[in-house]
Amino acid sequence: MGGVYLQMEDEIASMAALVGASLAGARSFTATSGPGFSLMQENLGLAIALEVPCVVVNIQRSGPSTGLATRPAQADLMQARWGTHGDHPAVALAPATVQDCYDLAVRAFDLADLLRQPVILLGDEVIAHARERVVVPESPEEDRGAGGRREPACPPEEYRPFAAGPDGVAPLAWFGSRYVFHVSSSMHDETGFPNARPDNAARVIARLHEKVARHAAELELYRIYQGEGARYLVVAYGASARAAQAAVAEARAAGIPAGLFVPLAVWPFPAGALRQVAAEAERVLVAEMSYGQLALEVERILHREVVGIHRYDGEMLTPEEVLKGLERGASRCW
Amino acid sequence: MLVTSARPYLVERNLPHFWCPGCGNGIILSAVARAFARLGWERTRTVVVTGIGCFGRADDYLNVNAVHGTHGRALAIATGIKAANPGLHVVALMGDGDCATIGGNHFLHACRRNLTITAVVANNLNYGMTGGQYSATTPAGSTTSTSPLGHAESGLDLCRVAAAAGAMYVARTTVYHVHLLDRYLEAALTHPGFSLVEVMSSCPVYFGRYNRLGGPVEMMERWRKVAVPLEKYGELPEPEREGRVAVGVFADHRGEPFEERYRRVQEAARGARAGEVSER
Incomplete structure (x- = not known):
């Protein structure tokens, strides 16, 4: 080259x-x-x-x-x-x-x-x-x-x-x-x-x-999985989006109306698209391998509290953890 | 005559320069512009890179391509420019705070890496722009705004460091010795590989005032008195070196610069690629 x-x-x-x-x-x-x-x-x-x-x-x-x-x-x-x-x-x-x-x-x-x-x-x-x-x-x-x-x-x-x-x-x-x-x-x-x-x-x-x-x-780059009728919306990027995608698939199979929003451009954050898909959601969850950074941005955009699923121990977030959050809601970590 | 021919290389609308009366930077700046003129360097193919500090403003007055970058990083920026476009003349203009202190790491590696870049360092022995704090070249015992009771560290000999680190051409002079400055600059700018011209410069407002070295004229006379040719300096007994500055050529080697070595790496890569394709 x-x-x-x-x-x-x-x-x-x-x-x-x-x-x-x-x-x-x-x-x-x-x-x-x-x-x-x-x-x-x-x-x-x-x-x-x-x-x-x-x-x-x-x-x-x-x-x-x-x-x-x-x-x-x-x-x-x-x-x-x-x-x-x-x-x-x-x-x-x-x-x-x-x-x-x-x-x-x-x-x-x-x-x-x-x-x-x-x-x-x-x-x-x-x-x-x-x-x-x-x-x-x-x-x-x-x-x-x-x-x-x-x-x-x-x-x-x-x-x-x-x-x-x-x-x-x-x-x-x-x-x-x-x-x-x-x-x-x-x-x-x-x-x-x-x-x-x-x-x-x-x-x-x-x-x-x-x-x-x-x-x-x-x-404005993003992907939406199972956005239709998603009453529980997970927001996740990178590897966490993969865990979340598996969790959403399992949740849907179990009859839970879950969906996933994956920003591919994180800055600037695709705020308009997120607002649109989150409008119908009863609960918004943020899954990330951080004590809480994406959650801050999502809360800022949606003007509402989100449920955080955070992992910061050097291990990857698993589909089970996201699924648990979808099933009964995770507690906020801070 | 020389002044006239240097004009195309100066941004006249930005003159007079902003440096203090008695500062040596103007002398060095005009020597650089004269050298460009003498060498007939095309403005489109000449790039000056500066960092931050008094002499870091030199690019404002030079009518060539220029990057005014971040503090200490001029040589790292220059490295990217030269590596990406070896056909350019790349010159980094820095002070002692910029080159020897904040940028010390980049300086060492620029000497070692040996791209054809010329570093011109105005060494006024302190951080002039920010109020006369000590730098890496401030001599032990000197008074500065951050060493009011005497500097406890030793000053760095930039030329000896450069020579040891592998720079191809290294010379030091002072703002008093303008003819030497012209000669060293021309030699450095035409030398393959990394070159350094260190110019001992006056800062009457801070270093001179704090150390009671007198005004601009006295400081200029002092450079004449303390400058000792390198060979003579070597013969001086240790106590007599105190307060003197060795001037002269510290290194003058011919060697393959980075660009040439890297061209061979690129050729090898192309060869390997061609081999890979033909095997299929």
């Missing part, structure tokens, strides 16, 4: 090199798990500020700190949203199958280019190590929706790297092209040079959020 692989000295450097490689015109990605993801937060912020497309794969594992080394967890959900400092948008996709890992990885690169924004592929230890059948399209290029970053077409002297189009995204040149350009981690204006005026800062921060909001349709 003619690519370059670099193992940097630490994950701070990996994320920094990723930003550099993308500015030099390469589609770039890195992969890590919890401790490395913590180190990447600094330069994830850099990628967001510079509006540099790149993909970060974070396979969630137990924490805090070293935790239960490499045991499964889903406790980086909020870090993926809020890990780096300052107001910023976040885009994170969460595979629940090995096929998702392939499909969402392709989608992640396309979304990164579309939005000029780092995209996080938020997997977990179970899905990352799973072996399942994967169907790879015969011609992967044709299968792709967007494809490639938007490059400028204006004369070089007119190029302003942060002059956004109506969707809030500016075309991005690359170092070595005919465009000479400047990007800065400091608050900057359309030229890319620092601008500390309050009105400019407000405009930039708002645009960063709005460019993601304006592409809500491309980002």
Whole structure:
């Protein structure tokens, strides 16, 4: 493929090199798990500020700190949203199958280019190590929706790297092209040079959020199982969605009207779709390998209390645990 | 004549620069712009990477591709740029806080990894932008805002570290020795593999004031007095080295840079792939 692989000295450097490689015109990605993801937060912020497309794969594992080394967890959900400092948008996709890992990885690169924004592929230890059948399209290029970053077409002297189009995204040149350009981690204006005026800062921060909001349709990724007549709705992502899916199937077989909502984009969360399917539900359950992060977001979206099914001992959530919750409701853990 | 030819490489609308009177950064900045002009580097193929700090603002005045990145990470960003597009000229402009202190780990590995990147370090012996705190190069005993009773740590000799870590070209001079600076910069910018030019610089507002080194003129004269050619410095008895700075070329090796070695890895990968296909 003619690519370059670099193992940097630490994950701070990996994320920094990723930003550099993308500015030099390469589609770039890195992969890590919890401790490395913590180190990447600094330069994830850099990628967001510079509006540099790149993909970060974070396979969630137990924490805090070293935790239960490499045991499964889903406790980086909020870090993926809020890990780096300052107001910023976040885009994170969460595979629940090995096929998702392939499909969402392709989608992640396309979304990164579309939005000029780092995209996080938020997997977990179970899905990352799973072996399942994967169907790879015969011609992967044709299968792709967007494809490639938007490059400028204006004369070089007119190029302003942060002059956004109506969707809030500016075309991005690359170092070595005919465009000479400047990007800065400091608050900057359309030229890319620092601008500390309050009105400019407000405009930039708002645009960063709005460019993601304006592409809500491309980002609303989810799956619903047994949504029809679901009076008990389980919300789960990643490996927990698999346990929940098995539990819902068993519950339905036992006559319990259960359903499942699986967000494939966790940031921004597909709130509209969740509200719709939850409207008829008598009870909403959230199943996750965390003390309670997804539950917070679901409660925020639905404005109602949910029943949490949480596991945070380094073991995978089982269908039995979800089923138990469906049968008699689980107690809240906090 | 030289000033005129350096003009295309300067963002004149952003001048005068924001550095304090007597700061050495302007001297280093103009030397960098002059070097670009002398070498005739195409602006489209030149990338400057800076971190955070006083000299980290140098990119604001340079009319080439530029990334103003995060504190200490300029070399890691530069590594990504050069690895992805080896045809670019990549230069990292940093201060001592940025390069030797926060970015110390990246500095070591950039020397060792040996991509063709030039690091230009303005070493003013303290964190000037944030109020004169001690950095990794602050000499023992110095007064800074975070060592008001004398610095208890020893300063890092960036050039010796770079040479030991495998940098191909390493030189140190001062803002007083501008002709040497021009020569070292040109040598570094044209040297295959990682290169470092460390420039001892004046911070009259903090380091100079705290250590009673006088104003801009006295500090400039001091660089003339304390700078000792490397060979001579080596012959000095230990007590006489105190307070002096060795200037000169610390390393000048020819070796295969990362880009060339990696090209062979890529060729091997293509060969292996071709073999795999033909076996089928």
